[in-house]
Amino acid sequence: MMIDRRLVREIDWVLLALILVQSLIGVFFIYSSSHFIPGAYHVRQLVWIGISFLVMLLVLAIDYKYFVSLSGYLYGLVVVLLAATLAFARLVAGTKSWITLGLMQLQPSELAKIVMILVFARLFAEYKSAYLTTQHTLGALLVAAVPLALIVAQPDLGTAMTFIAIIGGAFILAGLRKKAIIVFLLAAIVLGIGGWHLALKDYQKKRVTTLINPAGDPKGSGYQVIQSKIAIGSGGFAGKGFAKGTQSQLRFLPARHTDFIFSVIGEEAGFLGVVVVIALYFALLARMFLSVSKARDRAGVYIIFTASLLIAFQFLINVLMIIGLFPVVGITLPFLSYGGSSLLTTYVACGLVLNVKMRRFANV
Amino acid sequence: MPENRIYEDLTLVRRRANAVFWAIAVLIFLVLSYYWKVQILEHKKYTALAEANRIRQRVLAAPRGLILDRNKVILADNKASFKVSLIRENVKDEAASMAGISRLLGITEPTLRGRVDLHKDSPLFEPIVIADGLDSRDVAPIESRRREFPELVVESEPQRTYPNGGLAAHVLGYLQEQTPEEIRARPDRQVRAGEMVGKTGVEREYDDTLRGEDGSVYEVVDSLGRVRGTQATVHPTQGGEVILTLDADLQRIAEEALEGREGVVVALDVETGGVLALASYPTYDPNRFITRFTPAEWSELMTDPLSPLENRAIRGLYAPGSIFKLVMSMGGLDSGTVTPETTAYCSGSTQIYGAIRHCWFTPGHGAMDLSAAIKNSCNIYFYSLGRKMGIELIARSASRLGLGRRTGIDLAGEKDGLVPNEDWKRRTLHEPWYPGETISIAIGQGQLQVTPIQIATMTAMIAKRGDPVRPHFVEKDVEGPPAIDPALAFMKSTYEAVIAGMWRSANEGGTGQGARVEGFDVCGKTGSTQTMSRESAAKLAQAGREVKTHSWFSGFAPRTGPRIAVTVLVEYGGGGGATAAPVAGRIFDKYRSKLASEAGR
Numbered sequence: 005m006m007i008d009r010r011l012v013r014e015i016d017w018v019l020l021a022l023i024l025v026q027s028l029i030g031v032f033f034i035y036s037s038s039h040f041i042p043g044a045y046h047v048r049q050l051v052w053i054g055i056s057f058l059v060m061l062l063v064l065a066i067d068y069k070y071f072v073s074l075s076g077y078l079y080g081l082v083v084v085l086l087a088a089t090l091a092f093a094r095l096v097a098g099t100k101s102w103i104t105l106g107l108m109q110l111q112p113s114e115l116a117k118i119v120m121i122l123v124f125a126r127l128f129a130e131y132k133s134a135y136l137t138t139q140h141t142l143g144a145l146l147v148a149a150v151p152l153a154l155i156v157a158q159p160d161l162g163t164a165m166t167f168i169a170i171i172g173g174a175f176i177l178a179g180l181r182k183k184a185i186i187v188f189l190l191a192a193i194v195l196g197i198g199g200w201h202l203a204l205k206d207y208q209k210k211r212v213t214t215l216i217n218p219a220g221d222p223k224g225s226g227y228q229v230i231q232s233k234i235a236i237g238s239g240g241f242a243g244k245g246f247a248k249g250t251q252s253q254l255r256f257l258p259a260r261h262t263d264f265i266f267s268v269i270g271e272e273a274g275f276l277g278v279v280v281v282i283a284l285y286f287a288l289l290a291r292m293f294l295s296v297s298k299a300r301d302r303a304g305v306y307i308i309f310t311a312s313l314l315i316a317f318q319f320l321i322n323v324l325m326i327i328g329l330f331p332v333v334g335i336t337l338p339f340l341s342y343g344g345s346s347l348l349t350t351y352v353a354c355g356l357v358l359n360v361k362m363r364r365f366a367n368v
Numbered sequence: 369m370p371e372n373r374i375y376e377d378l379t380l381v382r383r384r385a386n387a388v389f390w391a392i393a394v395l396i397f398l399v400l401s402y403y404w405k406v407q408i409l410e411h412k413k414y415t416a417l418a419e420a421n422r423i424r425q426r427v428l429a430a431p432r433g434l435i436l437d438r439n440k441v442i443l444a445d446n447k448a449s450f451k452v453s454l455i456r457e458n459v460k461d462e463a464a465s466m467a468g469i470s471r472l473l474g475i476t477e478p479t480l481r482g483r484v485d486l487h488k489d490s491p492l493f494e495p496i497v498i499a500d501g502l503d504s505r506d507v508a509p510i511e512s513r514r515r516e517f518p519e520l521v522v523e524s525e526p527q528r529t530y531p532n533g534g535l536a537a538h539v540l541g542y543l544q545e546q547t548p549e550e551i552r553a554r555p556d557r558q559v560r561a562g563e564m565v566g567k568t569g570v571e572r573e574y575d576d577t578l579r580g581e582d583g584s585v586y587e588v589v590d591s592l593g594r595v596r597g598t599q600a601t602v603h604p605t606q607g608g609e610v611i612l613t614l615d616a617d618l619q620r621i622a623e624e625a626l627e628g629r630e631g632v633v634v635a636l637d638v639e640t641g642g643v644l645a646l647a648s649y650p651t652y653d654p655n656r657f658i659t660r661f662t663p664a665e666w667s668e669l670m671t672d673p674l675s676p677l678e679n680r681a682i683r684g685l686y687a688p689g690s691i692f693k694l695v696m697s698m699g700g701l702d703s704g705t706v707t708p709e710t711t712a713y714c715s716g717s718t719q720i721y722g723a724i725r726h727c728w729f730t731p732g733h734g735a736m737d738l739s740a741a742i743k744n745s746c747n748i749y750f751y752s753l754g755r756k757m758g759i760e761l762i763a764r765s766a767s768r769l770g771l772g773r774r775t776g777i778d779l780a781g782e783k784d785g786l787v788p789n790e791d792w793k794r795r796t797l798h799e800p801w802y803p804g805e806t807i808s809i810a811i812g813q814g815q816l817q818v819t820p821i822q823i824a825t826m827t828a829m830i831a832k833r834g835d836p837v838r839p840h841f842v843e844k845d846v847e848g849p850p851a852i853d854p855a856l857a858f859m860k861s862t863y864e865a866v867i868a869g870m871w872r873s874a875n876e877g878g879t880g881q882g883a884r885v886e887g888f889d890v891c892g893k894t895g896s897t898q899t900m901s902r903e904s905a906a907k908l909a910q911a912g913r914e915v916k917t918h919s920w921f922s923g924f925a926p927r928t929g930p931r932i933a934v935t936v937l938v939e940y941g942g943g944g945g946a947t948a949a950p951v952a953g954r955i956f957d958k959y960r961s962k963l964a965s966e967a968g969r
Contacts, residue, residue: 134380177384237406237414250418254457254492275407282400286393293389296382305378309385316392323399327406 014362015064016295022288023339023354027053027347029281030265030340036247037260037268038342045261045342052344056351063355067363071356072129072303075122079147082119085112086154113155113163114349120167121310121356123147124174129303135179144175162321162333169317170310177309228258229328236270236278236327243274261342263334267326281340282323289316292354295361304360311353426495426587429563430580431526433607435540435570437616438642442531444540444571449527450502452510453495454484458519465519472510472517473499495521501658528564530654536619538648538679539612539779539841541569542657564658569679570610570841573778580607612841613642621958622647625951630674631938632681634824634839635955638930641828641837641849643777645955646821648684650676682782685817686937689895690745690879690944691920692766692812694830694866697738699765700753701862708865711737714748721804725751728896742869743878745894747811754810759801762809763789768856771818775825776850777839786817812895824935827922830870831891831930833863867891871927874949882949883923883934885956892923892952894944916940921948925956932959 031053035046063071071078089112127144136144148171155164172188180188200209235251244250249271251257257264257271269277292312299305315338322337324330336343338350406414435444452473459465470477480498487496507522514520528543543564565579566572583604588597615635622633626649635644652669669677678684688695700706716732718725727733727747733740741749754762766772772787786792788809790801808814821839828837834857836849870891873880880892896917919941924933934952941947 132377173388176388177381179380179384233406234414234417236403237410238418239407240411240415241408270403270407275403278403278407279400282396282403286396289389289392289396293385293392296378296385299378302378302381305381305385309381309388313388320392320395320399323403327402329402 010365011362014364016291016358016361019288019291019354019358019361022284022291023351024053024057026281026284026288026339029269029284030337030342032246033265033268033272033340034261034342036249036272037252037257037265039247040253048344049342049347052347055344056347059348060351060355060358063352064359064362066359068304068307068356068359071122072126072307075119075126078119079123079151082112082116083150083154086116086151088112090154090157111345113158113160114345116151116155117163117166117170117314117349118352118356120148120151120170121307121314121353124171124310125303125306128174128178128306129301131178132302133179135181136175136184138184140178141175141180141184144171144178160334162335165321165333166314166317166335170314173313174306174310177306228264228332229326231256231258232264232267232326233328235267239271239274239277241275243270243272243277246272248272263322263332263336263341264326265341266323266337269340285319289319292357295357298361298364300360300364304363307360308357311356314353315350426523426585428583428585428602428604429525430582430604431606432528432580433578434609435578436609436611437614437619438612438644439615440611441616443536443612443614443616445529445531446526447529448524449500450504450507450522450524451497451500452502452507453521453523454498455493455495455519455521456484457492465517468517469498469520472513475499500525501527528658532616533655534651534653535616535623536614536646537569537651537654538681539569539614539619539643539646540654541571541573542567542652542654543571544657567657568677568781569779570612572780574610574842577610578607581605610842613637613640613644613843614646614841615644615962617962618645618955618958619647621645621954622951623649623651625936625954626938629938629941630680631936631941631948632684632820633951633955634681634820634935635959636824636828636837636839636933638828638831638837638924638933640843641825641839642843643839643841644932644959646681648678648680650674652676679779679781680937681820682777682779684819684937685783685785686820686918686920687814687816687897688771688812688818688823689897689918689920690747690812691818691823691893691895691922692809692816693742693745693750693895694826694870694893694922695766695769695771696750696753696757696762696810697742697866697869698769698830698858698862699761700757701738701865702765702858703757703761705756705761706738706753708738708868711735712741712746712749712752714746716748718748718751720751720755720807723804725807738865739869739872742866742893743872743876745873745879750810751807754806755803757806757810759789759806759809762806763787766816768858769826769829771816771822771826775821775839777821778841782821783819785819785822786815788815813898820935820937823920823922823937824933827924827935828930828933830863830866831924831933833860833867834858867927869893870923874923879943879945880921880923880949882945883921883953883956885925885953885960888956888960889926889928890923890953890956891925891927892921892949894949895920895922896942896944899940916942919944919947921945921952923952923956925960931963932956 031046031049034049038045124144127147131140148167152164152167152171155167231251235249235257238244238251239249247253249268251271252260252268257267260268266278266281269281273280289312292308292315296305296308299308318335318338321330321333321335322341325332325335336346338346431446432444434442437443454469466477466480469475470480473480475498483498484496487494510517510520510522530537530540544567546563546565566575571578581604583602585598585601618635622635622645626633626647629649631649633645633647635646636642637644701708713735714727714729714733716727716730725747729744729746733744733746733748736744736746736749738749740746766787772785774782774784788805793799793801805814809816825837825839828839829835838849870880870893871889872878873894874884874890874892875881879894880890883890883892896919898917917940919938920936921944922933922935924930932955934955936948936951938947938951
């Protein structure tokens, strides 16, 4: 697996640097929010960053075309894994999203995100018309529906939403007519209402109603949002100082080093910190999205676009969720939140973007 | 790869991708402005909220319900005690603080850290109980050094106390701290960590009634730990009262009679089945369980060879000895094997199945009928009755009188006892039944095992001429006596014949005469059970060692309109007539005078 020297020269070093800087900021605040409990989470996160980085390099080494050609098999594998998870996994915190293989814990729904990026690149790569036909739309929907249904059944609402975002993005790119958009919106409303009454668990409903009125349940699911908002608001302009946030240090904040890491940043680094992290995100996303102009083919465009959208969507939902503008659905903040499998997915997605970008010259 | 040389026209998809990115960029800008609003414009409001955020819940422990005897004498009460809690937030130097507190409270550091670590994920300002059950003398040194230990809080809380010390300890039971495992196993019970709950006895059996509902205060605490106000107070509700059928006076007499021995006294109200007294000796002081034991004290109690924690009345398994002759008589009469007039001749010994068997009275009792055999507790008579009845009929009679199974008393841990028969022996020992064993069973030896409460219940049932009895401590909670299958009921006449023998035993110079009470018509039966084989007993006796048997007495009074049944067992007490009967006599006597004074009023 030799990497051509010309290829190495084409690697987007700025993007790579942004990824690492963002991850290290995460490590600092993971330390700040968890140093008083056993577990050395910051050290573990560093190890995960190292592992994810190596995996990303591995992804870079292989032409994305090869991954795309494998996407059929990968799709089959993911469906089998998701079904197996549903059938065999133990219930953890009310959902069945983890399976244990020997010593390793796998979250197949994370793998599914990556595989769907490749599957859609393949599905739409040969599709050159300006707009999707009904036949194509339905075909692509069917392909997406199987893994999506399995994820919804776990139930993992956050991942399912991320999934829908990637799929929706791919459709937008492929070209949806106005009529189709209206049909999708109507279907979404019907499914939404139906799902509310039939599929959503009580705790999930509560999270949505909490969004509208967090004070209605201050000791339950509203508690997290209230505490998080207090943390962010009391941070002010410059913040309370590193490891000095009362909300995080006195353990008012829930899931401090995972889902709510950005609240810790808001409290301890203030609005300044928020601006820095969001600016870095903006630079990162711009660098990723805008590299669609560097893709040599249609599959490449789809890969760059859906992979960037995956990160953009999770980032937006997370920062909205922790400030009470979106229900608490358990979506982590890419790069910054503690957690190996979310980090790995994020790095592999970035790896795919870098991969496409560095192979922009067809004759390489 | 030749196909790649021709570039596709990707303008349209690229344009769409760019449009989506710019839409996201606008969203990012909107998000940022919302953060601006929250962090800059509303900063003051959230700072105030963060300051006042600290709502601390303080539990107001509910006092447990009282336990009273039948005359409303308090057996279990509450008193004020103190507990010390640690607020981790106020700890400046952890190592120094732990060492200091450990010295101040006399708790070892690992124990102290263990208690604190149980709550390691709760907010730092929440107090963690590190010592409780302290009295005002214990907390004085802590109060005087408040400045040195700003992290400690002293609060008062109700604590269980047993005003009569060890009185009825085995009935009341004791409390112990719920372990985290037990709390997790029963999430529906809502026991808070460290709460004392009933571990044995009535405290355990009626724990749900006795436990009150804890109250709580939600206090707003500022960032320096000062209480700024109270948000809501829910007052604790004391647990419900439990009124026992027990009579504290009888209980005291029963325990005094057993003092210095190992044994059991059970007294039942014949009419209701309510337990009037239940003493098991040696005993313990349940108050000592409240203020945590030192490990040494605990292991001393647990390993004491006399097992003071064991309730012998419901868990002690003993051979019934001659008490079992009542069962033999009931079965023999009911089956028609003998009539009250059937006589046998006792010469002091007899030969059965090729072995010489002795009566306890070596000169022999001469010729006698059934009631005389009961009165004299003659072995020879019952050897011959046992041979005629056979093991199956004997076992069936015992089972019909409630032996071999729990009485269903409202006290946990009761044992079944054992009534052996052929089938049992084949199943468990894989051996056939030998006729000689039947002869041993006939005088209450062999593999027979009964608990004193079973004997007391059986005695009450005989006193009521067959009406079933379920012994109990709490009147209203009892399911009522077990129904008796009419096919299993003994004929009424058998009861009268057996009771005649029991009356003669106590009133005509029989073995039970020690229990006689003037004017109370006591009917009873004694027993003494071998605790070792006759051969080894003989050897010991030759060596000049005193061989003592367990002694039994079980009886009721008066003969007509029975009120009380009393069962006494004294371990290694010697002859039942000499040791157990007089103890029962004291109970009968006390009860009679109580009845008389009640009638006088």
